[in-house]
Amino acid sequence: MRGIVEIVHAADYRGLMIVIDEAETILRTRSDSRQKSLNGLRQLVDAAGDFPRLLRPVTGTPEFFDSRQGVASLPPPHDRIKFTTHGGFASQRQPQLQLEPFGRDRLIAVATRLRDEYPSQHPQRHRAKITDALEAPLGELRAASIPATAEEHTNGHVDLTVRHPNGRPLRYLGECKIWDGVRYPEKGMGQLLEDYSTGRDRRGCCMEFMKTADTAGKLRRLRASRSTTSSWTTRNRGRP
Structure with a gap:
């Protein structure tokens, strides 16, 4: 992995990001397979500081992070990455972040940003056909x-x-x-x-x-x- 990161960096990229998505799917596997996966996650947490320029976000449901079948079955890593709030405020600098549901305004903002940043040989055509009027469909659909x-x-x-x-x-x-x-x-x-x-x-x-x-x-x-x-x-x- 270090070699891959070095190659990516040598190719003039700032780093490498590997996303582990929908980690809660391991909760539906056999107990031995689930423990192997959780142990692998523990190793990733332990080695977090050993791979500069490598970002490995893990996404999952609260059940994955907090249930006894998930990360909570391994107290050391759970204590290190558990999500905490103080008076209703959640720090954005803690290891685990909470993703808020998308509302109408956020959907419009994301859709507009995707339209503006989408790689295309004809960006003006996209801006003309995917206009800010998409606010109406998102609000009405x-x-x-x-x-x-x-x-x-x-x-x-x-x-x-x-x-x-x-x-x-x-x-x-x-x-x-x-x-x-x-x-x-x-x-x-x-x-x-x-x-x-x-x-x-x-x-x-x-x-x-x-x-x-x-x-x-x-x-x-x-x-x-x-x-x-x-x-x-x-x-x-x-x-x-």
């Missing part, structure tokens, strides 16, 4: 009350269209993609903005990237979980 159907006027290619419930001519186009590398989002965004948009659509988009090919199954489960007032139609598009 409510999954329990908006019907979603297959698109009828974009050559039959787009996966999903969400129409605003109050009858205004606003539509939200959705595109499902199988994850195929870090450049794949640009392909999907290009399809939505340049090929599928008809000019009658709200100029914003939301994309979901899946690691499995069961797109049709995910859509069926999503349809079943929605309100009965919503109308869904799907097409047999062959391989997702």
Whole structure:
């Protein structure tokens, strides 16, 4: 690992970040496998100061960090990284940070920043098509009350269209993609903005990237979980 960090630094990068995401999944494994994983986490904590220019954030639910099946089963590392507050105030300098849920304002701020920083050969086109008007969809979109159907006027290619419930001519186009590398989002965004948009659509988009090919199954489960007032139609598009 030290060698990899040195290579990254020699390539004129400031350092290397390795994210261990959804660590709570180990809680569903067998006890022996879970203990091996937790012991590996303990070793990472113990060696935190031995790897300059290496950042290894670990994300997980409170159950992972505080339950007896999780980090709390190992008192030494739990005492070192446990989350604490003082009078309702949580220091941002402690090892464990609490992620607050996204509200409307934070969603808008993140979406706008992604639009402005997204690498593109045509940044002005993105700013023109993904405008600050995306504030309205984020503020108005409510999954329990908006019907979603297959698109009828974009050559039959787009996966999903969400129409605003109050009858205004606003539509939200959705595109499902199988994850195929870090450049794949640009392909999907290009399809939505340049090929599928008809000019009658709200100029914003939301994309979901899946690691499995069961797109049709995910859509069926999503349809079943929605309100009965919503109308869904799907097409047999062959391989997702």
